[in-house]
Amino acid sequence: MKKLINDPADVLAESLFGLAVAHPELRVDHAHRIVYRADPKPHGTVGILSGGGSGHEPLHAGYVGLGMLDAAVCGEIFTSPTPDQILEATKTIDTGAGVLHLVKNYTGDVMNFEMATELASGIAIETVVIADDVAVEDSTYTAGRRGTGVTVLVEKIVGAAAEQGRDLAEVAALARRVAGAGRSMGMALTSATLPSSGKPNFELGESDMEVGVGIHGEPGRRRVPLATAREVAAMLVEPILVDYSFNGEPAVVMLNGMGATPLIELYLMFGEVSALLEKAGIRVARSLVGNYVTSLDMAGCSVTVLRVDNELLGLWDAPVSTPALRWGL
């Protein structure tokens, strides 16, 4: 294992220390491992909270700020945060209008957010579970589809709506609508190495790739021989189009890097993906290309397509100022 760390046990704490120094517009509660906005939203606005295991940076702490999250709760690497952390963040960001929990669909995340909600008496909480990964074909015999790329888009759009002063029920309904209109599919060229274990989570041969991976370095649905970018784009886009009717509507498209794939390859992939979408009659209205939901040092990428209308596009274009997304200011 070659990593820029001091001690495997201190990676998260020391990374949060650096984040706090780099971003004075954020406030980091080091004891609870929660990242807040230094300037909280006005009284009476709905708090937007997300969180999950670490190792997916910039998700979620990189999306705390104006127009997006009020707080992000950081679990250990690839491990859900605990109920006491989630409860603490919920209490802190509640200004009286309630708090929306945005949860990626993983067994641990769902359970810990659920326990936190049970403990948080007196605060109105709505929970929206994001499950956008089409690689999971059979949700009857699995823990259901995983929450991946769409999470970023939900956090952006819902954050903008909360900023406008919409109430908890409206914000939660919007989150469900966005979560329902987006799909993702990912692939890996290499596995990820956890600092605590020191070796790759799975071995991929020089000429193999894994299609349908999640964001935790877990193996995917199938292993296939390495293919060209054009062929890989088709393997990612086709299952998305089969799963959901984008009906010629405009879309927000994210080409996300898993952590160890250079931007030159991500842009190359985006060219392939957008050509396929265009052929299917989908207009790429807005795009994001870069590392937005990573899996430590995994190489590979994922494609996320979100069907949008004018209202969603307006919220997408609304001002945002976070470490990882920043525009419209």
Add this chain to the structure above:
Amino acid sequence: MANNVAVSYEQLINWLRLIDESLIEQRAYLTELDAAIGDGDHGTNLARGGTASSAKVDAEQPEYIDDLFTLVGMTLVGTVGGASGPLYGTFFLRFATSVGHRQELTPGQLAEALEAGLGGIVDRGKPDLGDKTIYDAMEPAVRAFRAGIQAGDVASAARAAADAAATGRDATADLVARKGRASYLGDRSLGHIDPGAASTALMFDALATALA
């Protein structure tokens, strides 16, 4: 009669210590099982929780069994994370509620507490038998303990529970995971022991040692 001999506070605290020791000892093994079909952190997470809960117990030295297990459950919920934190945490919290404010347990009360803990796992994780989870080792273990105290003494009941947990653990290798992260692998989870079932087997083996 032998089967009415009470289980002491010391035996239960020893159980917790033995769990903690075996989690630290078996950390690499659990992590390896998890790396095969999950994300490779089960051993690390549980060892962290076990160490934290032993430290809390040493610091606070609760006098009663319910306070002891509440402390352990809350510490696990607060330090382990993932799915195993809420699951094992809920197990010990429900165990504590079932016990009430006592310093020793009859074998029947211990069986009830284990059943309450198992009920907590069911409520939290909604598992079915055969889903390839903690439940596949714990359900037969708790059932074996109940049958064991009806037939004989608490030591042999605990040994029977540990054997049943081990059998349940080994049988998970022939199952396709339907819960948790391993479920995303489909048939590729076959041939691998479930790490949660393996940690549950360690827990019941520690119980058998503590009550021997």
